Amino acid sequence: MSHKHRIKRRRPRFIEVGAIALSFGLGVGTSWWFTDGRSAIESPGASGVSETQSDPSDTPSPMPLETSEPGTPETVDENVGPLSAIDPPPMPSFTEKLPDPLISVTEDDIVKTGSGEFNIADGGSEASGENPTKYRVEVEKELPFNIDDTAKFIDETLADPRGWGAEGKHAFQRVSDDSYDFRIVIATPDTVDELCAPLRTNGKVSCGRDGRATLNGLRWAVGVDGFGDDIDNYRRYLVAHEFGHLLGYQHEKCPAPGALAPVMVQQTHSTQGCEPNPWPFPNAKAD
Secondary structure (H helix, E strand, O other): OHHHHHHHHHHHHHHHHHHHHHHHHHHHHHHHHHHHHHHHHHOHHHHOOOHHHOOHHHOOOOOOEOOOOOOOOEOOOOOOOOHHHOOOOOOOOOOOOOOOOOOOOOHHHOOOOOOOOEEEOOOOOOOOOOOOEEEEEEEEOOOOOOHHHHHHHHHHHHHOOOOOOHHHOOOEEEOOOOOOOEEEEEEOHHHHHHHHOOOOOOOOOOEEEOOEEEEEHHHHHHOOHHHOOOHHHHHHHHHHHHHHHHOOOOOOOOOOOOOEOOOOOOOOOOOOOOEOOOOOOOOOOOO
16 A cells, blocks of 8 residues: 555656656757747848858948938938838829929030031021121030020020110021021030131130131030129120121220120130120110
8 A cells, every 4th residue: 555655656756857858848949949040040141141241240231221312321220121121112103294304514514526517596586677697506416505595595695785786786687597697606615626727716715707606615504704603694795705706896905993894805714804794785775
């Protein structure tokens, strides 16, 4: 009786030891799965990266995302998740009209040597008076200036009441055929040098000779220091000055410091102490 009693006491102890061993084994296995097992799956070596980078301290930090403003990157938010999980921005509808890009012409946009072939502005302008002097507007093909906008700008410059037509002195009309009296061409620096020879324009300035006002495309693009940022008024000066030569007007000098420069002063080089001025008759008024 006592022997059987001793056996009953040993059996629970055997089961207890076995249960402890089984629990220990399961614990070790589970611990391996959530540590070594998962690190083996997620380590850089498993994704094709050199195993020398498996240490998290050797893993490169994520690259910054570009913002809408170039040159101002912002740090990736680590809470966002992997880049592949970020939804791309929606594509614009093909029926949506996108804004026209801003166009800024710089010195780098002007090629030094062109083909010598010119685009001719279509159409023409109304005659500004009787017996108008006819002109044709041309732009060398390699230059980035819109031919229609350029022709319109020149038309307005020559027709302005402060221009050569003030007080009925001259009348003008643009044409697109061969009935012109003069040509107004905007050309690359090397082409200007060729067309202006034997005058030495050195790729920097313009000329008015041989029935042609040859305007330097570089100057048309960026202007000169004397006019500062006022590119439009410099262009008006350029048209009026070189066209003035075709009409028979010669160079003048600054009459007094601080006065408006006569349009035939070589203002591309210097205003000679005068204030820059694009108009032959700056004080003239419209009728």
